[in-house]
Amino acid sequence: MNSLTTTAAYPAVASTDPFRPKWHYTSERNWLNDPNGLVYLNGTYHLFYQHNPLGPDWGNMSWGHATSPDLLHWEEQAVAIPCDAQEAIFSGSAVFDEHNTSGLGTAQNPPLVAVYTSAYSDASPLAGRQAQSLAYSLDEGRTWTKYQGNPVLDRASADFRDPKVFWYDGAAGSYWVMVAVEAVERQVVLYKSGDLKTWEQLSSFGPANATGGVWECPDLFELPVDRDPGDRKWVLIVNINPGGIAGGSAGQYFVGEFDGVEFRSGSTVTEGLQEDGSRMREYGWLDWGRDYYAAVSFSGIADGRRVMIGWMNNWDYAGSTPTGGWRSAMSLPREVTLTRLDGKVVLRQEATDPFEGPGLGSFSLGPQPLAPGTLELPVTAEVARIDVEFEPGPASSIGLIVRAGGTERTLLTYDVAGGMLRLDRRESGHVNFHEAFPSVETVAVPLQEGRLRLRVYLDRCSVEAFAQDGLATITDLVFPAEAGTGLAVFAVGEGAQLLALDVVRS
Incomplete structure (x- = not known):
């Protein structure tokens, strides 16, 4: 039988580690x-x-x-x-x-x-x-x-x-x-x-x-x-x-x-x-x-x-x-x-959704037009589930800004003409620890009846985005250097509609 355990002699990890996830499994050390x-x-x-x-x-x-x-x-x-x-x-x-x-x-x-x-x-x-x-x-x-x-x-x-x-x-x-x-x-x-x-x-x-x-x-x-x-x-x-x-x-x-x-x-x-x-x-x-x-x-x-x-x-x-x-x-x-x-x-x-059940904070927006520019939301989101539905209409792009703070942000952008969803973490925080880390990921996501649905799970060092009820996913690590918890939606061009937005936090 085995006798090796998780080496208690190795120093314990501080509970205040800013990147330790809440809902994603990590070993203690x-x-x-x-x-x-x-x-x-x-x-x-x-x-x-x-x-x-x-x-x-x-x-x-x-x-x-x-x-x-x-x-x-x-x-x-x-x-x-x-x-x-x-x-x-x-x-x-x-x-x-x-x-x-x-x-x-x-x-x-x-x-x-x-x-x-x-x-x-x-x-x-x-x-x-x-x-x-x-x-x-x-x-x-x-x-x-x-x-x-x-x-x-x-x-x-x-x-x-x-x-x-x-x-x-x-x-x-x-x-x-x-x-x-x-x-x-x-x-x-x-x-x-x-x-x-x-x-x-x-x-x-x-x-x-x-x-x-x-x-x-x-x-x-x-x-x-x-x-x-x-x-x-x-x-x-x-x-x-x-x-x-x-x-x-x-x-x-x-x-x-x-x-x-x-x-x-x-x-x-x-x-x-x-x-x-x-x-x-x-x-x-x-x-x-x-x-x-x-x-x-x-x-x-x-x-x-x-x-x-x-x-x-x-x-x-x-x-x-x-x-x-x-x-x-x-x-x-x-x-x-x-x-x-x-x-x-x-x-x-x-x-598997951690954001169900009592005791969770939530924020919602109902249908409304999205004017060109950025709409900062009066809610922070470090560990959260974000559900958002857009109708881009004639706008050239629409999207979501997450983990924003100071000069940092992670962008989820939908390019309407190309039908592409893009996750951009080049300004997400700590990015210079390796030359391959600053990156932009893309996936083709056709609109369904003119609409884009996103479900985004945020944890302290990750973004998992599920598009059109999970037909496409993008998963990226992020390491915000500051308390980057700001959240916003945006549109480039006229005519976009925000149909619904829900933020659930734990």
Whole structure:
């Protein structure tokens, strides 16, 4: 069993840290990256994650652990699976082995099984390899034991990683499926097993669509289209770094069919390793911002919902962000669904909302014309949900200013002629800690009946914008240097209408 905890000897992080989020999970101290092993069991959501228990920089990769009853209030647990002299514990997944197919538990006490990548160090006989291994828990994730037969799947590869495992039950049979990557080859590889220990290769997918970086952290799941149980598609998630739509890290998705053996994409735009960027905006992207990466979904949610969490950072500058003894946060959890839009099946995303219930402050504006210029609102918003609906009319652009103070501001601007939503953080506060950080992100957002709807979640170091009920999202970090809590709406040109605005704060 593991014995490493969250190193109480490391200095505690001050509660007054101005960038510590209120509603986005962070470890109390030290480094955090990819979410791992997302699983729901007996009323508890388990979030495991890449974690350095010994400092705020990447290294000593282990699985951190947090639990929640509601996806909003998280309690950090002891380190679940620590690294050792032989291996670092890289990304993976966790499943509840209800029928004890692995034999690692009993019929009366079936195990929770983590499937993770062993990144073998120079001290190991397998030095330089990445292979897939198991750990199991018989007390609902509180303590973990590494399987003595590790690794369970070794391709003698230096870049074989990030296994996502699920139970498949279909025409081809009933078995565990592992979806992993040969990262440098930009290839998803699929395996099957009856017991989580012995694996047989099924097929591979890729390269396809964005191939400007290594492929990582895949996921594969089935969803109904427009909640119609008779119309179902499979979604393959492939995260990529670098080569994302906004630069650096990002997540892409494919929609298609999976017959238990092979995934066939119906949304591949172009195939092959050559990537000139000319068709990047035609691909399916989970998020059009700079700070949503390594997103994977929970297993075990019985009602069929598919909920994902991403790492809210970017490898371009993740090691430089201006926080204290902690570094990096998770996104808000998002339920993803499928919908048909203009004959194409696309993802829609809706965040788990912290801003519901009693005791919340709110501010509203009803319908009114927007004169050219800026309308500063008599409300501050540091940690808030903002719902706003515009009818741009003949105006050239309309938008929202958030986290404003002094010379600082973050802009959400809609360009009417181009049909583009833009998030501009170049004047958002601390931006000079890395040359890649000052940036402008854009996504095509067609008006619907002449209207633009935005739902924006603000936290102390982030902006998550959901356009047209989650058909497009932009997620970016911001680090305001002052108490930047001002809020405004604006229009460029005559004829715009503000149809509704609601601000809810906690």
